[in-house]
Amino acid sequence: MEKKIFERPLIKKLQTGMPNKFGTKTEYDPITDIDGVAIKGLMAQYGSPLFVISENTIRETYREAYRAFSTRYPRVQFAWSYKTNYLSAVCRTFHQEGSWAEVVSGFEFEKALQNGVAGKNIIFNGPDKSTADLTMAINHGAYIHIDHFDELFLLNELADKLQKKPKVSIRVNMDTGIYPQWSRFGFNYENGEAWEALNRIMLGKKLELVGLHCHIGTYIMTPTAYGIAASKLADLAVGLASKYKHNISYIDMGGGFASKNTLKGAYLPGSDTCPSFDAYADAITSALINSSISPDHIPMLILETGRALVDDAGYLLSSVIANKRLADGKLATIVDAGVNILFTSFWYDHKVTPAQPFGYHTEDMIIYGPLCMNIDVIREYISLPPMKKGDHIVISRVGAYNMTQWMQFISYRPKVVMIDMHNAVHLVRENEDLSYVCQLEKHPEHLNDIKPL
Amino acid sequence: MKLKKKLAISDTGFVFDPHSGESFSLNETGTEILNMLKEGKSQEEIMTHFLENYEVDNDTFERAYMDFIAMLKFYNISEENEKD
Ligand SMILES: Cc1ncc(COP(=O)(O)O)c(C=O)c1O
Numbered sequence: 241m242e243k244k245i246f247e248r249p250l251i252k253k254l255q256t257g258m259p260n261k262f263g264t265k266t267e268y269d270p271i272t273d274i275d276g277v278a279i280k281g282l283m284a285q286y287g288s289p290l291f292v293i294s295e296n297t298i299r300e301t302y303r304e305a306y307r308a309f310s311t312r313y314p315r316v317q318f319a320w321s322y323k324t325n326y327l328s329a330v331c332r333t334f335h336q337e338g339s340w341a342e343v344v345s346g347f348e349f350e351k352a353l354q355n356g357v358a359g360k361n362i363i364f365n366g367p368d369k370s371t372a373d374l375t376m377a378i379n380h381g382a383y384i385h386i387d388h389f390d391e392l393f394l395l396n397e398l399a400d401k402l403q404k405k406p407k408v409s410i411r412v413n414m415d416t417g418i419y420p421q422w423s424r425f426g427f428n429y430e431n432g433e434a435w436e437a438l439n440r441i442m443l444g445k446k447l448e449l450v451g452l453h454c455h456i457g458t459y460i461m462t463p464t465a466y467g468i469a470a471s472k473l474a475d476l477a478v479g480l481a482s483k484y485k486h487n488i489s490y491i492d493m494g495g496g497f498a499s500k501n502t503l504k505g506a507y508l509p510g511s512d513t514c515p516s517f518d519a520y521a522d523a524i525t526s527a528l529i530n531s532s533i534s535p536d537h538i539p540m541l542i543l544e545t546g547r548a549l550v551d552d553a554g555y556l557l558s559s560v561i562a563n564k565r566l567a568d569g570k571l572a573t574i575v576d577a578g579v580n581i582l583f584t585s586f587w588y589d590h591k592v593t594p595a596q597p598f599g600y601h602t603e604d605m606i607i608y609g610p611l612c613m614n615i616d617v618i619r620e621y622i623s624l625p626p627m628k629k630g631d632h633i634v635i636s637r638v639g640a641y642n643m644t645q646w647m648q649f650i651s652y653r654p655k656v657v658m659i660d661m662h663n664a665v666h667l668v669r670e671n672e673d674l675s676y677v678c679q680l681e682k683h684p685e686h687l688n689d690i691k692p693l
Numbered sequence: 694m695k696l697k698k699k700l701a702i703s704d705t706g707f708v709f710d711p712h713s714g715e716s717f718s719l720n721e722t723g724t725e726i727l728n729m730l731k732e733g734k735s736q737e738e739i740m741t742h743f744l745e746n747y748e749v750d751n752d753t754f755e756r757a758y759m760d761f762i763a764m765l766k767f768y769n770i771s772e773e774n775e776k777d
Contacts, residue, residue, distance in 0.1 A: 243747055244746060244748065246722065246747040246748050246753070246757075247720055247721065247722050248722070248760070248761075249720065249723035249726050249761040250759070251717050251719050251721075251722045251727075251761065251765065252717060252718050252759075253715060253716075253717050254707075254715075254716040265695070270696035384727040544698040565760060565763055565767075569768075570765065577727040599721065601706075601719075601723075626720070627758075628753055628757065
């Protein structure tokens with residue numbers, strides 16, 4: 241006789257008159273494979289935890305976003321936000337789709353060059369651009385988005401020194417009706433600072449003003465905020481055309497579209513509340529088309545969308561290390577992926593799904609990572625079927641910011657694999673080991689000898 | 694370990710404790726264990742039954758069993774706290 245699958249025995253108190261927000265049964269299926277590749281096999285071969293990237297999801301999401309904008313506006317260009325995920329395999333997928341690179345540091349600039357992006361297709365944002373960074377950007381003909389007056393003055397100096405006319409835009413911050421208003425980056429629209437910067441550039445004649453940029457925030461749930469921002473940038477463009485007879489070549493709306501992740505404290509899941517690319521595209525393109533910009537000089541529309549393009553393509557696979565009961569009777573499940581590699585667990589309630597079949601009973605639990613730290617919580621409240629040591633879970637929508645903001649802490653960062661369009665698996669980042677972690681370290685000579693302890 | 698005598702266990706995995714008026718739901722393995730406990734089976738007997746009929750090893754079962762018993766105590770379903 242074939243033996244039955246063992247599920248951990250479970251008893252749960254029924255709360256009468258108190259509907260459980262999670263429901264009494266799981267409304268979903270286990271995730272046993274990603275793009276046709278079995279999770280069990282992936283973890284057996286590449287270890288646990290493991291990041292998995294779906295090339296197919298990246299391309300599909302990109303095409304959906306591109307279609308939303310390009311069907312509404314004649315000239316659309318995406319620039320991949322490197323900080324969101326700068327694994328070369330990910331960047332190159334976006335570049336193959338036609339994305340430029342959007343970088344915010346000398347390191348990211350060099351990485352974009354290394355990925356084969358021409359300087360004329362690199363947008364250089366950020367408040368910290370050193371003389372060396374700017375020199376590199378000028379020599380490569382990149383678009384430099386000026387953040388503050390000190391940078392503007394430095395660029396004027398470099399233009400003289402290098403005998404070149406750097407291509408620049410200014411970053412504009414403004415009130416779009418959303419809170420918090422990001423005013424620390426760029427020049428303010430309402431108080432006239434943006435105009436002051438534009439006047440200095442136009443009258444100084446040392447820099448070539450090519451565009452206007454804004455990035456109003458991140459995980460913005462209101463498309464109308466983008467409509468307001470686009471109108472304000474269009475207003476500046478119209479002012480430049482009438483005052484200086486100068487037409488800019490692009491308007492860059494930055495990033496900030498929400499992904500389908502659920503923000504902590506949100507009542508409804510992000511997959512239900514996240515505006516579509518069409519909604520954002522509609523707000524932005526209507527504002528530009530309805531503005532007073534002359535139809536003969538329609539600027540290119542650039543988008544630096546990050547999380548909304550890559551979140552869905554990333555998965556983190558992890559294994560159950562142990563189960564324990566907390567003093568209040570609550571079940572705690574400890575898994576081998578900690579917040580050090582899942583930075584986004586600080587602001588999202590990530591979707592966690594068992595990777596093996598389960599019954600229909602669930603238990604409320606807390607999911608802890610393996611770090612010896614109190615903050616190491618992957619999910620504070622979640623209702624999942626009972627899991628045993630060694631069982632696997634899939635944490636979904638982790639493609640944005642985790643593989644750039646992760647930190648090495650008490651153990652090695654895991655491997656990253658990419659599943660290609662033909663369901664073949666490629667290792668795109670090795671796991672760390674002792675020699676990798678120690679390779680930058682030295683110790684003074686007097687510490688050479690350690691007496692046997 | 695003994696269960697409260699008047700505990701009502703249904704085939705479909707519901708438990709009613711007439712002392713406290715509280716109800717509980719159980720999954721299949723939980724129902725099976727609770728029924729065996731009610732019949733007065735020992736831990737060894739229950740363990741043997743599970744190892745024979747389920748895809749599970751000794752340690753995994755024992756670990757899950759311990760946790761289940763702890764929850765029965767937590768919910769005051771066992772008789773341990775009562776005077777006989
Ligand atoms: C200038 C700039 N552009 C684009 C992005 C990408 O933003 P998001 O991931 O919210 O789309 C960022 C992120 O902080 C940014 O600072």
